[in-house]
Amino acid sequence: MTTSETRVPAAATWGLLAAWVAHDIEELATMATWAERARPRLEARLPWVPTAVWDRMRVSQEHVNVSIGLMGCLVAAAAADGARTNGRSALYQTVLAGFGLHAVSHVASAVATRGYTPGVVTAPLVAAPFSLWAWRELRRAGVPAVPVGPGAAALFPVAIATVHTAASAIVSARARGRRSRSRDGAAAPAAAVTPRRGPAARPPVRPGPA
Incomplete structure (x- = not known):
């Protein structure tokens, strides 16, 4: 912080993380189920979009x-760097x-699809303000x-694409691990239970001739 600057309130730096959490709680609660529910409407509205996209x-x-x-x-790192540098951080300002x-x-x-999309409620009510x-x-x-520069506008789409790609790789790796453990468990032979045998019976002693 230079002598010409005053302290930036923590609400402006760490608040970035808090605002992001408020916004992404909406996406966390709606994203997984939204695509399946909205697909018929989207296919009717945008028939030129390839099926693979849906x-x-x-x-x-x-x-x-x-x-x-x-x-x-990423957002937590940006907020922390903003707090550390009194808001001067390039990472903080870009994010x-x-x-x-x-x-x-x-x-x-939401306008293009004429309906709800995940995050559309908190984006104008939390993120932008x-x-x-x-x-x-x-x-x-x-x-x-x-x-x-204009790269800031592309930051979130690029970051979102990157984290979704990474998430796909992580989830796929987890699924392979679960399948592997399941196969290993099914293939493991049951431990053979060998009955314990007592000492061999000794043949009776026959008396010899008197």
Whole structure:
């Protein structure tokens, strides 16, 4: 922090993580089941979209949990770096800008599909307002803006694609591990139970001739 700056409130730095959690709770609760419910409507609305696209939209709750957890690591790192640098961090400012701008894609997707899409409620109510407020706090504190450029708008789509790819790999690896353990358990022969045998019976002693 330079002498011309004042302290940025923690609500503007760590608040990025809190706002992201509030936003992604909605996605955590709706993403896994939304694609299956919305698919008939989407196919009727967008008949030119290949079937493979709708197939890839189907994700398990495990996949959602892993992908959101991975994204949370990125946002937490950005918030921590923002708090450490009094908001000067390029990572923090880039993620903050991307977080606010990605609200536009949420609203646009809902408009394009004429219905609910995961995250569309909290994007305009939490993500965009928080980002605008945090930027005002940075300016008020005299923190210089990092030239993030138009790449900030693409940050979240790229990050989301990356974490979903990583989540798919992790979930697939877990599934293979479970199948392998299941096969190993089924193939393991039952322990043979060998009955314990007592000492061999001794033949009776026949008396010899007197």
